[in-house]
Amino acid sequence: MEISLKKWLDQLKRKIKNYHLNQEFPRSIQSIVTSNYIDRRHNSRTNVPLFGKLSPFPIVKFQDQVWKIENISIGGLCLVDEKEDIDIIVGSFLNLELKWHDVKGEVKARLVGTSLKRKHIQFISVPGNVMEKIRLLIKPGYLGKKFNKVKLSHKDIHAGIKELWLSPSGDHLKIFQEEKAIFNFQNDDIFIENKQGPYLLDSKKKKHLMPLSFINDMIVCISNFKEPSEAVINLLRNLDQVAMTLQKTEDK
Structure with a gap:
């Protein structure tokens, strides 16, 4: 059936008007979501x-x-x-x-x-x-998601390593018996033992405690390991105790 040009234009105008009304005044929550009225979260978590x-x-x-x-x-x-x-x-x-x-x-x-x-x-x-x-949580969290627990070799077992976590960047965490660990993070070997540390060793084997900001980065990073083990969780709790002690010292 043929229609006149005027009638066709009137129908088109009504469709355009209804479209804009629906976009500006959604009638339901579902229409809000489906029309992309609400932005989804696209940022690194x-x-x-x-x-x-x-x-x-x-x-x-x-x-x-x-x-x-x-x-x-x-x-x-x-x-x-x-x-x-x-x-x-x-x-x-x-x-x-x-x-x-x-x-x-x-x-x-x-x-x-x-x-x-x-x-x-x-x-x-x-x-x-x-x-x-x-923002301070984003980068270390992103880095932590890259770590995976790997199977130990006979050499690792003989070295007393209990767990080994690796990242494609080369960073790694070695957890030993008796709550000892070495965390290679951002090109530094960080030592943690018996709830002490984390610290660096200089050429004279002198211990240098890491600053609070670095310890917080370590906590966030390790918190984002995939399926953290009980050993990793215990390590996190020990690090957090150190962080809270340092924070109290800085607040005085």
């Missing part, structure tokens, strides 16, 4: 260990409660909601408090997805000092 609080990572408060987070990036975070206590719908706006020992701030955000007792949250407005803290 640093995993946060769920076995306990480690000092480089923030405490996250929402609705007057402290929540565990699974990962964090400069674009948002994944909040763990095991009991499904957070009763908000996708697209809702919310305020979070992120707190470290020396920095805290309120972050404006929105919920962009839910899955398996997880809430995926996108940052909208982040204070500068909070963003600076988050």
Whole structure:
């Protein structure tokens, strides 16, 4: 059936008008997501260990409660909601408090997805000092994800190595018996033994304790190993004890 040019143009105008209305005023959360109205998180994410609080990572408060987070990036975070206590719908706006020992701030955000007792949250407005803290987590977290546990050779076993973790960059972690470890990180051999260290050895075998910022990088890096073992978790806890002791000293 033929139609006039005027009628065809009128129909086209109506379609264009309806399209823009649907884009600007979505009728449902599903239409918001499918029309890409909400940006997804595309930034590199640093995993946060769920076995306990480690000092480089923030405490996250929402609705007057402290929540565990699974990962964090400069674009948002994944909040763990095991009991499904957070009763908000996708697209809702919310305020979070992120707190470290020396920095805290309120972050404006929105919920962009839910899955398996997880809430995926996108940052909208982040204070500068909070963003600076988050950025410090990204690089060591990225490096840590490159490590894999490898099978020990007979030579490694005879050398007393309990576990060996390798990265394509050449960085590696050797864990020995009795809570001793050597972490080759950023071209330095870092020694950790009996809850002491981490430290460097100079040519005269003198120990030099690593600065707090470096220890925090180590903690974040090792926290992002794939499927960390009990030995790795114990090492992390020991490093965190050292970091907290140094932090208290610096705060005095």
